[in-house]
Structure formats: C-alpha cells, structure tokens
Amino acid sequence: MDNNISCQMKVETGEAGYVLEDVPHLSDYIPDLPTYPNPLRSNPAYSVVKQYFVDADDTVPQKVVVHKDGPRGIHFRRAGPRQRVYFTPDEVHAAIVTCGGLCPGLNTVIREIVCALYHMYGVTKVLGIDGGYRGFYSKNTISLTPKVVNDIHKRGGTIIGTSRGGHDKPKIVDSIQDRGINQVYIIGGDGTQKGAAVIYQEVRRRGLKAIVAGIPKTIDNDIPVIDKSFGFDTAVEEAQRAINAAHVEAESAENGIGVVKLMGRYSGFIAMYATLASRDVDLCLIPESPFFLEGEGGLLEYVERRLKDNGHMVIVVAEGAGQELLAAESLNSSTDQDASGNKLLQDVGLWISHKIKAYFAHQPSMPITLKYIDPTYMIRAIPSNASDNVYCTLLAQSCVHGVMAGYTGFTSGLVNGRQTYIPFNRITEKQNNVVITDRMWARLLSSTNQPSFLRPKEVIEVLKQEEPPTDGESSKANDI
Numbered sequence: 001m002d003n004n005i006s007c008q009m010k011v012e013t014g015e016a017g018y019v020l021e022d023v024p025h026l027s028d029y030i031p032d033l034p035t036y037p038n039p040l041r042s043n044p045a046y047s048v049v050k051q052y053f054v055d056a057d058d059t060v061p062q063k064v065v066v067h068k069d070g071p072r073g074i075h076f077r078r079a080g081p082r083q084r085v086y087f088t089p090d091e092v093h094a095a096i097v098t099c100g101g102l103c104p105g106l107n108t109v110i111r112e113i114v115c116a117l118y119h120m121y122g123v124t125k126v127l128g129i130d131g132g133y134r135g136f137y138s139k140n141t142i143s144l145t146p147k148v149v150n151d152i153h154k155r156g157g158t159i160i161g162t163s164r165g166g167h168d169k170p171k172i173v174d175s176i177q178d179r180g181i182n183q184v185y186i187i188g189g190d191g192t193q194k195g196a197a198v199i200y201q202e203v204r205r206r207g208l209k210a211i212v213a214g215i216p217k218t219i220d221n222d223i224p225v226i227d228k229s230f231g232f233d234t235a236v237e238e239a240q241r242a243i244n245a246a247h248v249e250a251e252s253a254e255n256g257i258g259v260v261k262l263m264g265r266y267s268g269f270i271a272m273y274a275t276l277a278s279r280d281v282d283l284c285l286i287p288e289s290p291f292f293l294e295g296e297g298g299l300l301e302y303v304e305r306r307l308k309d310n311g312h313m314v315i316v317v318a319e320g321a322g323q324e325l326l327a328a329e330s331l332n333s334s335t336d337q338d339a340s341g342n343k344l345l346q347d348v349g350l351w352i353s354h355k356i357k358a359y360f361a362h363q364p365s366m367p368i369t370l371k372y373i374d375p376t377y378m379i380r381a382i383p384s385n386a387s388d389n390v391y392c393t394l395l396a397q398s399c400v401h402g403v404m405a406g407y408t409g410f411t412s413g414l415v416n417g418r419q420t421y422i423p424f425n426r427i428t429e430k431q432n433n434v435v436i437t438d439r440m441w442a443r444l445l446s447s448t449n450q451p452s453f454l455r456p457k458e459v460i461e462v463l464k465q466e467e468p469p470t471d472g473e474s475s476k477a478n479d480i
Ligand SMILES: Nc1ncnc2c1ncn2[C@@H]1O[C@H](COP(=O)(O)OP(=O)(O)OP(=O)(O)O)[C@@H](O)[C@H]1O
Pocket: 099, 100, 101, 102, 132, 133, 134, 163, 164, 165, 166, 167, 188, 189, 190, 191, 192, 193, 194, 195, 196, 198, 217, 218, 219, 220, 339, 340, 342
C-alpha cells in the first residue's frame, strides 16, 4: 500500500476473509494522549440506555448479500459513542464548513453537529466557516450556538454559505493551526471529501491534535460506498411536482410533450428514482445510458410512436445525459469549468426540445405542443423532508461521537442501514453511477417501456465493462 493510502486507511484482516478497512486515529501519530470517560455516562437521557456505547470490535459489512461459502469481505468501523473520549469539553474548538452545491438538509446537519457538541459533550466553542473552503482564510467566521441554529433545519441552503474552488491547503491548515481549531467538520460532495483528505494529511504531517472529519453531501448521489446521500429523497420528492406539471400540460394538449430536466452531472440517480416514483414518465435519459436521435430505434422514432399510441408523453432528462451528442454538434465544444474544475454542461433539455420540435415541423399532419420545465435549482434549494431530517441527525451525531473518540480522516456514512466511519480514500477513489446492467435500470425500462437505445455491439461493450462486482462494490441504489 502506498504511503498516501496507508495514512488514510488501516487494513486489518481476520478469519474467513474478514477485512476491516479502518479509519485513522489521533493516537496513530500522537503518542500518550490522555483520555477521559465519555460525559454521556452521566447524561440523564442516555444513562438508562443499555449498551449505549459501541463495542470497540463492532464493524459493519459492506456487502450484506453473500454466498454461503463466500468470504466475509470488507467491513467498516461502526459509528457511535465510545467509552472514552480524547477531548475535555473546554479543550474543544470546533469548526464546521460546507462546500460545493446546495443540498436539502445542510442546515439540519449543521444544527445537529452544534447541538450534539453542546448537549452531549458540553462543548461551547463552535465556529461556522463562512462560504466554503476559502472562508478559512478570506472570510469571517460565525459563532454557532444551539440558539443560533435552533430553527435553521426549516430553511433550505446553508446558513454558513458555500462555494466552489478556493481550496488552498497551506492557507487552510495555517488557519486551523492559528485559530487553535482542533475539530474540523467538513460537509460536501466528492470534491469536498478529496479536499478534506488533503487537509487531514497536512494536519497529520504537522503533527497537530486536530481531527478532520467529513459528512458526505451530494444531491447527485454520486458518492460510493454509502447507501444514499442525505437530501436525495427530498430532491426526488420535489422533482415529482415538476413531472406532474409536465404530465398535466402534456395530457391536456394534442400530441403534448412534457420535458423535465433534473440534476445529475455524471450520475442519473435523481432522474431514475424520480421516474420510477412518478410512473407518468415515458422516457428517462441519464448520463450512463447512451442514446441516439435519428433513424430506426432512435429517440425521435420512439417519441412519434408513443404519441401515436398514447396522445402525449413525458420525458425526464438528467443534465449530464447525451453531452457527447451536444458536444459533437457544438462549435465551441465546451471545455469551460467551474471554480472547482467541474466541467460546465450544455443544456440538454433545451437541445432535446429543439430536436423534437424540428423533427415534427416536417410532419404537418402531426402538430405537437412541447413544454420544457427546468426545475434544476428548485429541487435542491428546499429544506429536507422528515426522513432526510432524521438521517441528517444520525449522520451528524455519529460524526461527533467519532471525532470525540479521537478518530480522524474519516467520512461518516450509512452502510447497509448502519452508521459507520469510512476512510476518505474509499469515498474519493471512484464515483457512484447508475449501473445500466443492474436490476434497478431494468426496472425503470420496464416501467417506462422505453427502448434501451443500445445497439447490439454496444450491449456487448457495456456487459464487458460492467462485469458483476465481486467485492461488494455495486452501488446500493442499483443493487436492491
Ligand atoms: N481534488 C481536490 N483536491 C482538493 N480540493 C478539492 C478537490 N476537488 C474539489 N476540491 C474542493 O472542494 C470544494 C467542493 O468541490 P466541488 O465544487 O467539486 O463540489 P462537491 O464537493 O463535489 O459537491 P457537489 O458536486 O455535490 O456540488 C471546492 O472548494 C474545491 O476547490
């Protein structure tokens, strides 16, 4: 294992193919740290809970469906409070930062980190870093108390602001060191977690007693290993309103077509789940599944057939779908990037709408009415729903317990319904995508009745690329 990875993950093996991909701990690089009894012991709410503390040997399997004789496989450390903690309440100086795009539930996570620190561990110094990573060195901080955060879970967005770009490792770690921050809670997506891993490594290199912990946030659900990301259900639910509107508009017109564009840069989970939930959608397009427009078996032919059969249709398209087709047509095939280096996408919803209109313009006997609805930001700028609120609470509390127990360099995440601590490199090494050879996509195809648009040669290629995973790597959202 290279040095970089070995300080990010500790691998332990056991009988029958058991593997623990463990997270680092402060004691790995600072010897003889004092420990203290967990103050939750005397917390009236928890003192009667049997086995409240997590056993040091408890781990959670990454894969729950196993063959009778298969190896036990990869496990992660179970999250939760430990008997002993590595900080006294007075000693803690915590900071919370949110980075990347918005996602429902960000404020709930902030609220619950603050409240867990205050009410469970007696910590009173919690800072909000204003406006993402660059806020560490270029902006003011916000003091966060239970009073300040009391109502914030009812609001969308993040009260401490967010941004893309601005990840300047030396400046960020200098700021952590200069301010005496010793617990850093970093909430964000794949880019943010990569940034957190880099900060953790620098903190460790400098030998600081400062924890760096991540909480995964991604509306696209593109972070691997975890069951799903917070805010995803809320976004899928909100997307229903746009799909309903598209359906009502389409149904009410002669040859009505409703096109809805949803988020999903490289991963089409929102589009897939919103389509499955709605049942009104006739065609769902995602980045992972290529399609073509013209000719036999193409998208335009399917639209025509669907209109002839049903009189109307609804199309849901993820923003990253068909980008290669748009790029092939565009003169300035976009190499534009946002401040974090993410490629800026062209508007596939608008493009498809134009293409469909142009196709039917040549068929006067078949006039169409097409409405294009782009609810992109509306599905992520709202507060989280009830179940996401509970999920955010558990994530935040689990993260605080791990941090107080001295674990560092980890992301707090739900694996098979259990809270765990996952090493950064497992979260950042790859992206979670819809696997179009898994059952979930097949369910979608059979629900919409759309063609797969894959030509026989492409089917062979896809099957070759997507050999069934043998190591529990398949996305939970695909593999149900
Ligand atoms: N490889 C990297 N190393 C260090 N920092 C990074 C890296 N990638 C991204 N970052 C930083 O992480 C922050 C967030 O990244 P990004 O804008 O890609 O959003 P994200 O966390 O992936 O969230 P989302 O994609 O869900 O909106 C930015 O401040 C960016 O500079």
